[in-house]
Amino acid sequence: GCWELSAFHCSLYNSCDCSFRPDLDALDCDLARNVFGQHLAREQLVKALKVFVETERPSKPLVVSFHGWSGTGKTFVSSLLVKHLYKDGNRSPYVHRFSPILHFPHAQNVNQYKEDLKLWIQGNLTACSRSMFVFEEMDKMHPGLIDVITPFLGSSWVVFGSNYKKAIFVFVSNSGGDAINNVALNFWRDHKDREEIQLSDVVPSITKAVIADQEHGFWQSEIMKQNLIDVIVPFLPLRPNHVRHCVRSELEQMGLASEEDVVHSVTDSLVYFPEDERVFSSTGCKTVAFRINYYL
Numbered sequence: 001g002c003w004e005l006s007a008f009h010c011s012l013y014n015s016c017d018c019s020f021r022p023d024l025d026a027l028d029c030d031l032a033r034n035v036f037g038q039h040l041a042r043e044q045l046v047k048a049l050k051v052f053v054e055t056e057r058p059s060k061p062l063v064v065s066f067h068g069w070s071g072t073g074k075t076f077v078s079s080l081l082v083k084h085l086y087k088d089g090n091r092s093p094y095v096h097r098f099s100p101i102l103h104f105p106h107a108q109n110v111n112q113y114k115e116d117l118k119l120w121i122q123g124n125l126t127a128c129s130r131s132m133f134v135f136e137e138m139d140k141m142h143p144g145l146i147d148v149i150t151p152f153l154g155s156s157w158v159v160f161g162s163n164y165k166k167a168i169f170v171f172v173s174n175s176g177g178d179a180i181n182n183v184a185l186n187f188w189r190d191h192k193d194r195e196e197i198q199l200s201d202v203v204p205s206i207t208k209a210v211i212a213d214q215e216h217g218f219w220q221s222e223i224m225k226q227n228l229i230d231v232i233v234p235f236l237p238l239r240p241n242h243v244r245h246c247v248r249s250e251l252e253q254m255g256l257a258s259e260e261d262v263v264h265s266v267t268d269s270l271v272y273f274p275e276d277e278r279v280f281s282s283t284g285c286k287t288v289a290f291r292i293n294y295y296l
């Protein structure tokens with residue numbers, strides 16, 4: 001927890017840094033070693049976090065948005081972020097996850113959700129300026145709801161002094177996944193290395209896909225209009241080779257590292273697209289852990 005002195009200080013001024021203990025070298029290492037095929041996510045996140053964490057008085061909170069196909073590692077990476085940013089990792093009381101299906105299930109209650117969400121964010125930022133908020137499945141959130149947090153994302157909100165500017169917001173969705181997949185497929189067809197894919201190759205089409213999606217929580221949102229997202233983090237579709245790595249690392253965790261025939265069977269059992277070329281896994285590494293049991 002906080003040092004005694006800062007605990008005293010934070011109860012007075014609400015400026016406690018809680019259990020925020022960023023170790024970005026460890027994060028970088030973990031991303032490089034355990035997240036397969038996501039060079040853009042690694043680069044973008046480490047770079048943005050370095051700047052943000054080293055800035056004593058950030059001008060606005062860090063707002064990042066994860067995009068990509070199912071099973072490509074978005075949730076996994078978000079948990080690695082938490083692991084290397086907070087002392088208690090994913091058990092930290094200063095990290096909050098929202099899922100529309102769980103927390104905002106009924107369209108008719110949107111006004112209540114808005115009120116609740118605003119108070120919830122405000123309360124948690126008051127308790128800890130270094131809070132992190134993860135909004136999952138943004139493409140399933142009722143449009144309009146997320147706008148209540150717009151004031152917390154910008155640089156001009158003054159009600160709570162400057163505390164809220166130290167927070168981190170992460171939005172996660174599949175939006176733009178098709179566009180990312182197309183870029184990756186074109187690189188593959190042109191025999192270009194996927195590591196050559198740059199942010200500028202994918203970001204414009206991700207933004208376009210999000211803006212065009214009427215089901216997305218960012219539909220006509222002030223968050224988009226005011227450009228409050230600092231970093232768009234694209235997740236690329238996974239190759240059979242990445243899936244193989246996923247199977248191996250899963251087996252390793254089960255203490256069964258040498259089952260190469262299982263690696264082969266599981267990797268082979270997934271669906272790949274486009275149908276004729278079988279370039280990318282349709283479900284990334286998502287069903288890998290589950291499937292292993294069939295082939296053991």
Ligand SMILES: Nc1ncnc2c1ncn2[C@@H]1O[C@H](COP(=O)(O)OP(=O)(O)OP(=O)(O)O)[C@@H](O)[C@H]1O
Binds near residue numbers: 036072074076286
């Ligand atoms: N790029 C990757 N490198 C290593 N493991 C991965 C990767 N992508 C997925 N996995 C594995 O697959 C599991 C499921 O992935 P994850 O939940 O992160 O996908 P997601 O992108 O959040 O999918 P969805 O959009 O469906 O929620 C992870 O817990 C992890 O074990």
